[in-house]
Amino acid sequence: MFQLVYSPEFQCTVVPWVFAVAIAPLLAIKTEKIAILAIPAGFLAGSLAVNGLPEFPFVSSVERIPIAIAIGIALGFGNRTTSTWSSIIAVAWLLAVIGWIGWSRINSDPWTLLLVSGFALTFFQYAKKLTPRELAGRIFLIGGTLGAVTFMGGSASISQSAIVIASASLGVIIYNYPRNRWIRNAPFSLMCVVGTIVLLFERASLYTESSQWALTITAAITFVPSSFSGPKKIFRQRVRIPTLFLLAALIGSALLLAYQASLR
Numbered sequence: 001m002f003q004l005v006y007s008p009e010f011q012c013t014v015v016p017w018v019f020a021v022a023i024a025p026l027l028a029i030k031t032e033k034i035a036i037l038a039i040p041a042g043f044l045a046g047s048l049a050v051n052g053l054p055e056f057p058f059v060s061s062v063e064r065i066p067i068a069i070a071i072g073i074a075l076g077f078g079n080r081t082t083s084t085w086s087s088i089i090a091v092a093w094l095l096a097v098i099g100w101i102g103w104s105r106i107n108s109d110p111w112t113l114l115l116v117s118g119f120a121l122t123f124f125q126y127a128k129k130l131t132p133r134e135l136a137g138r139i140f141l142i143g144g145t146l147g148a149v150t151f152m153g154g155s156a157s158i159s160q161s162a163i164v165i166a167s168a169s170l171g172v173i174i175y176n177y178p179r180n181r182w183i184r185n186a187p188f189s190l191m192c193v194v195g196t197i198v199l200l201f202e203r204a205s206l207y208t209e210s211s212q213w214a215l216t217i218t219a220a221i222t223f224v225p226s227s228f229s230g231p232k233k234i235f236r237q238r239v240r241i242p243t244l245f246l247l248a249a250l251i252g253s254a255l256l257l258a259y260q261a262s263l264r
């Protein structure tokens with residue numbers, strides 16, 4: 001039994017999932033606008049379970065990402081308003097942590113940092129239009145695909161982190177089924193969710209041999225129209241079948257490109 005609890009598979013899947021399911025209603029007691037923080041909180045719990053506490057000074061990206069996410073969660077919990085200033089502070093936090101994670105490559109690979117920053121800001125604006133279940137579902141698909149792509153790219157560490165955030169998002173999906181329990185997300189909480197997955201993309205782009213095309217296609221999953229609002233309604237709207245085919249095409253293409261790159 002104890003061997004199962006301490007296994008990486010358990011820590012990557014069950015720990016973040018259970019933590020997200022448990023903390024989402026607790027956050028909603030304070031205000032529902034920050035309940036989406038259950039995703040980065042579940043990610044943080046799973047990361048600490050797998051990698052342990054980061055050691056100061058935080059030199060590697062493996063150590064810096066949990067610290068950045070912990071700061072984001074704390075700021076998101078304390079900043080629950082939906083004002084313009086909240087959005088500005090959220091953007092400043094995200095750009096700062098992107099620069100911190102990629103600081104060692106800021107001279108050799110500045111274009112990747114600019115592309116990651118642009119993707120983060122676009123994702124943030126797009127995520128404002130999504131319901132909590134839609135956003136969590138998107139993170140689940142992106143995290144699962146990113147985990148497979150980075151695993152074939154030779155980075156088990158990032159693959160584990162991607163599976164962790166996918167499991168945490170699954171917890172939020174379950175909490176919001178069969179109906180969304182809240183509608184609006186506070187800007188900083190939303191940015192913390194976006195920032196968590198974006199930092200994994202940044203780390204995969206800068207510090208692994210993963211196919212850049214595969215990572216780009218994985219990021220494109222973000223902007224696929226919502227496929228369905230409930231499993232029982234999947235065949236009731238014409239838009240849903242093309243959406244499922246598009247998702248399958250993107251995920252399949254990303255995995256194929258990642259596999260081809262792994263053979264070189």
